[in-house]
Amino acid sequence: MITDEELESRRPSGPFKIQLSTHGTSFTGWHLAESTTQTSTSARWTDMDLYRVANPQTEVHYVLFTMGYSNVYHQPGHKCSSGSQMSVALLPEDAEPCWSCIKRGQVLPEGAPVLLEDDIPTLYECKTAVDVVRALLDNKRGGGKQNASRPASDLLHKAALVDPAFDADVLEVRL
Ligand SMILES: [Zn+2]
Secondary structure (H helix, E strand, O other): OOOHHHHHHOOOEEEEEEEOOOOEEEEEEEEEEEEEOOOOOOOEEEEEEEEEEOOOOOOOOEEEEEEEEEOEEEOOOOOOOOOEEEEHHHOOOOOEEOOOOOOOOOOOOOOOEEEEOOOEEEEEEEOOHHHHHHHHHHOOOOOOHHHHHHHHHHHHHHHHHHOOOOOHHHHHHHO
16 A cells, blocks of 8 residues: 555656547546456446546546447337447447347348447546545446446555555445
């Protein structure tokens, strides 16, 4: 375990720039940890990156950036359908059909319209380590809370090795 002074004596990196369609942020700091829910069979997964802001000018001390990825596509007109419209011919090679709206074994023609789920970036600007934990509990994409819990706690345990704010009490909020 390290102390706050030890962390702060390390040179911060950056500036890190995170830009979403609605807002963004730019800061220098320390990349504390990263984690992913991806496995070799994931059709949907989430990558997570956690940063601590150096010399914060605002109340934002931690930045958590998550990116939800999906290879799942739907047929238009179903309750589950969402995403960007394209034809079957334009789907990426690793695209996977949604079994709610596409029957197993059903082969759609090359020109058929489908909806490929969009990737979803999320930016959390957090005051404290506890707020980071709460943000991770809120982030349920990637197969639901249960699947996300192991990579999320993995992220927090990695952060605990380099940032004393993620102490046992804070990790307890999650586990
Ligand atoms: Zn569907």
